[in-house]
Amino acid sequence: MSDLPRKAVTRTAKLAALPLGFAGRATWGLGKRIGGKSAEIVGRELQQRTAEQLFKVLGELKGGAMKFGQALSVFESALPEEVAGPYRAALTKLQEAAPPMPTSTVHSVLVERLGEDWRDLFLEFEDKPAAAASIGQVHRAVWADGREVAVKVQYPGAGEALLSDLTQLSRFARLLGPLIPGMDIKPLITELRDRVSEELDYGLEAQAQQAHASEFADDPDVVVPEVVHQGEQVLITEWIDGIPLSEVIADGTQEVRDRAGQLLARFLFSGPARTGLLHADPHPGNFRLLPDEKGGWRLGVLDFGTVDRLPGGLPTTIGESLRMTLDGEADAVYEMLCEEGFVKETVELEPDAVLDYLLPIIEPMLVEEFTFTRGWMRSQAARVADPRSPAYQLGKRLNLPPSYLLIHRVTLSTIGVLCQLNATVRMRTELEAWLPGFVVEEGEAVAGA
Numbered sequence: 001m002s003d004l005p006r007k008a009v010t011r012t013a014k015l016a017a018l019p020l021g022f023a024g025r026a027t028w029g030l031g032k033r034i035g036g037k038s039a040e041i042v043g044r045e046l047q048q049r050t051a052e053q054l055f056k057v058l059g060e061l062k063g064g065a066m067k068f069g070q071a072l073s074v075f076e077s078a079l080p081e082e083v084a085g086p087y088r089a090a091l092t093k094l095q096e097a098a099p100p101m102p103t104s105t106v107h108s109v110l111v112e113r114l115g116e117d118w119r120d121l122f123l124e125f126e127d128k129p130a131a132a133a134s135i136g137q138v139h140r141a142v143w144a145d146g147r148e149v150a151v152k153v154q155y156p157g158a159g160e161a162l163l164s165d166l167t168q169l170s171r172f173a174r175l176l177g178p179l180i181p182g183m184d185i186k187p188l189i190t191e192l193r194d195r196v197s198e199e200l201d202y203g204l205e206a207q208a209q210q211a212h213a214s215e216f217a218d219d220p221d222v223v224v225p226e227v228v229h230q231g232e233q234v235l236i237t238e239w240i241d242g243i244p245l246s247e248v249i250a251d252g253t254q255e256v257r258d259r260a261g262q263l264l265a266r267f268l269f270s271g272p273a274r275t276g277l278l279h280a281d282p283h284p285g286n287f288r289l290l291p292d293e294k295g296g297w298r299l300g301v302l303d304f305g306t307v308d309r310l311p312g313g314l315p316t317t318i319g320e321s322l323r324m325t326l327d328g329e330a331d332a333v334y335e336m337l338c339e340e341g342f343v344k345e346t347v348e349l350e351p352d353a354v355l356d357y358l359l360p361i362i363e364p365m366l367v368e369e370f371t372f373t374r375g376w377m378r379s380q381a382a383r384v385a386d387p388r389s390p391a392y393q394l395g396k397r398l399n400l401p402p403s404y405l406l407i408h409r410v411t412l413s414t415i416g417v418l419c420q421l422n423a424t425v426r427m428r429t430e431l432e433a434w435l436p437g438f439v440v441e442e443g444e445a446v447a448g449a
Contacts, residue, residue: 101137101155103127109153113234120144121229125151131285135199135305140239148239149228152202156233159200163193195280199305206230208277208304209237215274222267223290223300240300242288249284249420256297260289261372261423262430263299268414269314269434278308280406282413284420308406312436318407319437325362330355341401349397357394364415364427372418372425 106127110118119125124142130150131138135158139151198204212224225238243252248260264287272278279286281303288300317340324333334351337343343354361380364370383391400408418425431438 100129100132101153105156106137106139106153109156109233113231122149141236143228143236147228149236150225150239152235152237154200154202154233159196163196195306202230202232202235202305205303205305206235208307211275211277212271212279212301212304219298220292221263221298222270223298225300225302240288240290240302242290242300245284245287245289245417245421248289249417252421254422256289257421257423258425259297260287260299261418261421261425263297264414264417264421264423265425265427265430266434267299267301268410269430272308272310273313273434273436276309276311276313277304278310278314278407278410279304280306280308280410282410282417284417308410310407314407314435315404316437319431319435319439322362322365322431322435323438323440325355325358326365328355333358337398340404342398342404344399347397347399349394353390353394357391364425365431366428368428369424369426372415372421372423374419374422377416377419 106129114121121144122141123144123146126140128139129137130140136152136154139153141149141151143149206227209224210227213226216222216224223240225240227235227237229236245260245264248256252260264282267279268282279301286301286303288302289297290300292298317336321333321336324336330351334343334349334354337354338345343349359366360383363376364372383389384395386392
């Protein structure tokens, strides 16, 4: 591959091949069944071929197509197992790998952004990328002062490519929808598109990363690399080693899985409380496990290109409504959902039915510790995706206000990763420590009382 495919017509043709390819393989599958192979075997082969094409196209295009693939990959826990197997391998690849940008292109970006003498800034620079992502790739290097660093170089034309891909993918949303039961793909693509300009701005990313690095500098549980240098299309941060979370998911021991899950939940809720920012790209490729001095593990967090700005931390209404749901206060919960816009003025629902809809979703908060499994995730997805179920009918009438969209996606994505980890997590402990409104402070009036 010579470069990031930038021409809209080229990228559109590649993306258009996805649904056409799905249709072609369906015809191939029908022929196989007529030829005597069982529907189950043919179905498995069909899924495998589809997964391989999905990875090939999304990985080659990088840009918005790969961004979408990464966002989708954390939801594979919701897929029925017979479908999930082939997709899991293909989508998980998107979390850690993509075809690299040519060395000549990397060097030309560094010359343009750091100057002709850019090599003088480094004692060492590895031309082979250490990682590739949706809008840039990372090279390992040694900064002039001896620090090991990660040099993130943005693909030329990444912005144009992102917008082109996501616009095109939105047209295929209906075809892509069946990949994840119970999830509306179109709002996910729209929201990814809305954040393009922010993610392309390495200045904003550097600010968000440094805010976290400063806040978590001496933290016993979380490590965020310091920013070393930032310029347009180039971001240099301290290097951190560690075990990629995708490897823990693949073959980690149960003890390590549980520790990773607990730290992930802790970071999800403590980050906004401590920095006023929500890390909004929680796929496994952005996390590492690092050994600590006591023989345990810390969580390394990478990539702050997408954040939600929450100056007061997560909204107090989330904590209050969660607490009231756990306490069975149906009327108070319903009233708060109406006030926040989750129930539109033109819609009227039974408060007890709303409570019944919410309780299974917040099951992990009901108990001291909860084991997140793919089976649990699939049961939740099936419950809200089955048109015959009351949960589906009620869910269709609820509304997600724009201000909660990113929080909702990040929470769902994190839960998806916890299910991939099969981790046992004390979720309630993290909520009590970090979620505003979840614990009633002494002397505070209880909503609905």
